[in-house]
Amino acid sequence: MKRAAKRSFANPEVAARKLVELATTIEAVEDGRIHIEKINAPFLYTLKASGSEFKAGIKYAVECGWLELHESGTYVRLIGTSAKAAPAKD
Structure with a gap:
């Protein structure tokens, strides 16, 4: 029996x-x-990572105010200084 690999994201x-x-x-x-892209x-x-992990990550980052997603979905913008501090937690 194969076990599913742990998904990092x-x-x-x-x-x-x-x-x-x-x-x-x-x-x-x-x-x-x-x-x-x-x-x-x-x-x-x-x-x-998977597409669903990407989608959930983008949604979370937008909700936290780290990224702004354009309504067309073609680009994002980093928002404020909190975005630069966000990755520090491991």
């Missing part, structure tokens, strides 16, 4: 902190915009 707070951490490493284009690709393919 199953907790939305952990996923959100990692997404904010990724966003802080990306140079924003105009008006502080960070294209969603710039954080989506490393989160899904490098870190091997």
